Amino acid sequence: MRLNKTFFYILLGWVAVLGMTSCADEKIAIPESLIPKVITVEEFNTGNYNGKLVQIEGVQFEESEGTKFNGTTSNANGNKTVSDCAGNTFLLFTSTSRDFANSTLPRGNGTITGVGSSFNGTVQLELRTIKDIFGLQGERCDPTAGIAVISIKEIRDLYKGSNVNIADDFKIKGVVTSDKDGGNITSRNIFIQDTSGGIVVRFTSDHAFALGDEIVVVVKGTELSEFNGLLQVSNVPNNSAKKVADGTLPTPETVTIDDLNTDNHEGKLVQIVGVTFTGTGKFKDNKGNQTIAKDSKEAIVYTRSAATFGDDALPTGAVTVVGHAAEFNGTQQVLMRNKNDIK
Template sequence: MKKKQNCRIEKPEIMILKFQKILRLFVLLMAGIILMNGCVDKDFDAPDPLDIPLGEVHTIAELRQMFAAGGNQPIKFTEDVTVFGVITMDASSGNIYRSAFLQDETAAINLRLMSPGGLYQGDSLRLNLKGTTLGSYENMLQIDSVHVGNSIEKLSTMVDVEPALVNINTLLSDAGYQARLIKLENVEFHNNELGQTFADPDNLIAQNRILKDCDGNQIIVRTSGYANFAGAPIPDGNGSIIAVLAQFRDDRQLFIRNIDEVVMNDDRCPVPGEDMDPITIAEIKELFNQGTTSVPPNRRLEGVVISDREHDNHPGQNLYLMDENGDGLAIRFAAFHDYDLGDQIRILAGSLPISRFNGLLQISDIPLGNGVLLGDGVLPEPTLTTIDNLKSNFDNFESTLIRIENVVIPPAGTFNGNITVSDDTGEAIMYTYPYASFANTPVTPGIYNITVIASYYNQVQLLLRNLNDLEFVDEYDPGETDLLTIAEIRDIYNDGANSVPAGYSIEGVIISDKDNGNTTGRNAVIQDETAGIMLRFTSNHDLNLGDKVKVHVGTAELSEFNGLLQINNIPNGNASLLQTGVSVEPVETTIQNLLGNMDTFESTLVRIVNATITGGSNFQGERTVNDGTGNIIMFTRNDATFAGESLPTDAVTLTAVVTVFNTPQIFIRNLNDIE
């Protein structure tokens, strides 16, 4: 077996001199052979040692300077240019593909090969760059389109390059280490990585694992799912690692060459925060109630994660934590975290801000490094309560796990958004974020026992962690509903309610025209003898202009959108057709009167006589209507069938629906509204 050379990388000029000596000896040898065999008629050509020209020689550092001087734009080599170096990482482990890393005494660079194989760790070589391109892929400098057979001459093999002993901070801050072989000591994989493998060999998926030092500095170790060590377990000790430093966008990441170069048999770093004083959630709440807006210095907080990151029903920076006393608190990191349901964690909370965000108490702006995974925790049992008790004593339940039994979940389309749920004692909003894994799952109406996190966003909110938090009890039967007039609905909102009471419906006539596209597909304007209101369904509806309908609106959200009152998130199945072709007589008014009585006219049909329309050549967009008493905006959507039609030049009688978009507006349904 050939003995491995252990040497430093020689300077390019020394390698050139050696190459030239070899060349002179070769020429003299060939001349002697020719003299001795001059009379022999050879029928073959001697191999040409100059098949790969030398050309101008550059160091790798000079190539990097050349790229920077060119404005970081790709450089195509069309002349003979040579670079010398040693291969520090090849593709034999499967951790990289059609790629290698080349290093000389000055710097290092990634080689992208035209075909796999041919280069091996320890190969000392010269590379002719003609035909290759010097460029950057996601901030990683590389020489692309390297043909191993045509562009490379191996000068020796099994050259052992000594890795540079550095620390994580240096790798993160010094761009000069890009592509170089390095060694880190006194490092370990983050607690969150323990129990994992380097990658996913079954599905051939690459993974990033976090490596850290005892000061909490972190760097990514990236491993391909094709690596021959992808299924190896993450070591749970402390020690050293030899790797090549790569980069992807702004992330510095390490590529392991061989699993034997990961040696971590020593004791792990002390758990951060051991020298800090513990603080409870109750103490944090008391401090905030007394006017303190930050956690006292040198404090640590511990608890169990009760939220479920896997199903995403909360922002990625957030989690909900309960401590051993049963108190809960919202925790917000500065970036997405990776703590899972049931993790026992420690927060280095000293001096971090305490605040309320839309009413929810939280510790915020927590650096990811201030979180420490301690292991698997024990999930607390949810506290049994009622909706009324929850609302009356929210401070006791805030950010904790609760259970409410015999909760009515009404028809609601999908889980996405607000659903008003109720028990025998009251109503509450159950909210699902649009990016939750179950957001688009259809809701099966029924009576349920629910386990939720008691949260707050301007009002009490119930957050499911996943659909396993729903325990079906019985089918939902709304039974007969009582009728409310639209005027009564508006009064309910004006009195401070944000939802329609359970068990009520409205009846009225649709005065908007979905077929002509001047309202969005989910919206319909309904009017009865008392008033009008905007209906917003959970998906596009099929209600036509002139349809008389009954709509079950019990527990539906009442809210304003840019000033327009609407009944929001109505399941489409809650509307039933009573009659078609019903006309509503518009109320004749002046613009001045309309603007002075918007509470009366909002979402109703009006007629304005002697009206002129100005502001453009067609209907599309905002146009100004004037009747001699005042001006009002008439808005036409781009999607309206008549948006491109020419505006009338003469005064007209206008039938329109009164609406609001920050300011009062009107819109016509179709061109029949112009007389």
């Protein structure tokens, strides 16, 4: 089905090109249906432009530099997020069969032309040819510019037990301490940390921030709330965050099991020295919940089934466990980032 649509869009592109040429003394008129209608992101997302040629101005890709239109063997990886400077977003889809699927996304801001479509109820734009994004050559908009920075502790202190809708124009700045490539965190979440503390940031779609990136996050319009007891800044548009530098990872704070269970270190990178895993088997066994013990004290190390180290055997003997201090429904736990967090 997508192949037929793709052929149709390419045909539209060629017809548009032919329509702008002249033959002898006669110019061929361009059919009105081949002149793109200029619309906004919000108008496009209504779904009223399926099968129509549209042009959307003042937009840019949210993905990190070097990302490809698809670059894989699966159409499931063909969606990329495009945003305007107000934070409105839409999806651009590229199938593996397109000749530009392995091309790199442009980094500039400008105009995108394409044909509206939908898949399983999701509105998306499809390019006719690579030329439809040649207008993305302007300076990118920066939604984080000119906004005051407050500490992560100050954000955490706003939470008094019930959800907080943040109305003030603030941003937080910190180093990404989670590892998306390790698979032990969902693809929309990150942990960031500054000298005052750490917190989870949950984006509205998958992010591309890497372990060690220093980023700023605009928090105005987001929600400060707990998810299963873990405090996080939620509903963060992806273009409200920006990498500003290659950061320096904080040294994990050495804590005891008793310290961990006080909840005073939530969101921070910690290490517990000289603990022993009480069970055998793999990290992902027992629904990912593994008990560590020292001096008759116990805590939980949690591993997602998608973690790259989930099938690794639990270590024997005393080890140091590094990870994020977290909580799940009243139970304090450590979330490792990757297999190197066992020392």
